Each structure stands twice: as C-alpha cells, then as structure tokens.
Amino acid sequence: MTTEEFAPAKVNLALHVTGRRPDGYHLLDSLVIFAGVGDTVRVAQGRGLTLAIDGPMGAGLDPSDDNLVMRAARFVGAAESAITLTKRLPVASGIGGGSADAAATLRAICRMTGRSVPDATTTAVLGADVPVCLIGRPARMRGTGEILDPVPDLPPFHMVLANPGVSVSTPEVFRALDQRDNAPLPALSGLASVGDLSGYLSVCRNDLEKAARELVPAIGDVIDALAARPGCLLARMSGSGATCFGIFPDRASADAAAAQLSAARPGWWVVAAPALS
Ligand SMILES: C[C@](O)(CO)[C@H](O)COP(=O)(O)OP(=O)(O)OC[C@H]1O[C@@H](n2ccc(N)nc2=O)[C@H](O)[C@@H]1O
C-alpha cells in the first residue's frame, strides 16, 4: 500500500512582528493561506525508515535524518516506511516547504498506520510553521506559530509566486530586525471580494521584508516586477523571503503575468497558482 499527500506552499499574506520572547523567538500575527502548488510526499511500506528525494528542486536537499520529513516520521513513531519526497518548491524560500513536507508526512503516516494525527500545537517542536501547515487551511497565526484561529471565508483569488533563486536564512532575517514591537493585524472582517482582500492587505505589512531586502536586494526587484504586471492588486514578500507573491483577481491574469515574468527573468522560479480555500 502506498499513500500520497500534497504539501502545498504556505503564503504569509501579512506578517506582523509584535514582540519577542525571552528565549529570542518572535511573536507574530500573520494571515496564512496555502497555494495550489507544492511538494508531494509518498509513503510505502519499507524496511526501516528511508527517504528518497526527486523533483526539480530536489538536487540540493539532503535526504539525511535531519530532513524535516524524517524528523516528522520519527515524531509519529514511523519505523518501516519508504518515503519519497518530490520537491517542487524552492528550499529556504519563505513558503514553508520543509514545514509543508513535515505536515504531509505526519498526515500520510498517520493515515497509513491508523494513528490519529497529532494535535497541531504539539508539532511546533518540528518548526514554527508546521502547526499551520498541518491544519492546511487559511488561518490567523499568532504566538510563535502555535496559536491558530480560523479566519472568515476569503474570496477566491489567484497568485503568482516568484523567487529570484537566492535562499534566505530565517534566523538571519529575524536577527536583522530593527523593530520588534509592531501593532497586530487589523480585525479580519468584510473580505467578500478580492478587492476587499487587497484593500485589507494594503494596510498590513510583512515586517520581515525590510530586513530581508537588505540581506537580499533582489527581493525588491521581484516585488517591483510582480507589481508591474497587469491585474496585480498587491505584491509582497512571504515569510522570511525570498519568495514574493502577487495577488490577481482571476486565473487568466495570473497565468499571463507568470508567462511574461518567466520570459523576462528566465533565472527566476515563477509559478501561477490559485489560493486554496
Ligand atoms: C517566518 C515564518 O515562516 C512565518 O510563517 C516562520 O515564523 C518561520 O517558521 P520556520 O521556518 O518553521 O521556523 P523555525 O525553523 O521554527 O525557526 C527558524 C528560526 O527562526 C527564528 N524564529 C522562528 C519563528 C519565530 N516565531 N520566531 C523566530 O525568531 C528563530 O531564530 C528560529 O531558530
């Protein structure tokens, strides 16, 4: 028997840094959604616990015991599992690929073995983004990532995700912040249309963007290039970067923008994808 789970990209539509704990971890207030592009985790019965990695973004990723897939498998006590990760999301790029893979692994192994999926909060030991990835639905994420609240239904919309091909170290970005006590997100309500959503987001921020742009100036080029595409309602960085997203009202405008951007910037990773509801 083989079981397969999709590991969708996580997108922080807004990310406010509201404080810092004594242990150095930051308090966040973030509107998180998922995109219809991601990695795949396949689990089959195996001898021992093994991991193989393929896919267009798999080359630089080590299938060792430290891989988040292996850590997640051990977390739920998997012993006899042959896991294959098909990596399509760029590594260390602000869209939570490793966390999404960990969450998909937890779901796949629990389904296969009949165990119940762990409570999301307990999975924060695997990484701050793992709980929200395990929930896998739009959420308001607070604390250091473990406080998750559902959000009112969001309107359908499409995104273009773009990454300049430079990996970014999350701890380095947090360390470089010059302000850590920003206001929380405004109340989430009245987001019936994509215009309402982009209006709401335009008064929010990604508080990691300034520090990330100082470390990786190409992030500014990506945001400018997305914002210049016809139909783009808002462009912003996700997570700690360097992937940025543009919001588009429909699939046709997102597909056209992605095609234009890929042609203009052949070295970038560019993809159009719907927001998952
Ligand atoms: C930036 C976000 O992607 C937003 O969704 C997450 O907060 C980061 O999630 P993640 O990559 O799963 O993060 P982890 O692997 O747990 O942490 C990497 C490092 O980021 C810093 N970190 C992470 C989360 C957080 N709330 N405060 C932090 O200061 C810590 O230095 C930590 O050592």
Ligand SMILES: Nc1ncnc2c1ncn2[C@@H]1O[C@H](COP(=O)(O)OP(=O)(O)OP(=O)(O)O)[C@@H](O)[C@H]1O
């Ligand atoms: N399965 C995996 N996929 C990606 N990265 C992994 C994986 N396992 C371990 N890692 C390591 O985790 C680190 C973060 O990678 P990831 O792609 O999750 O970053 P990210 O997209 O910036 O995450 P976030 O948005 O949560 O900050 C990298 O240094 C990478 O080597």
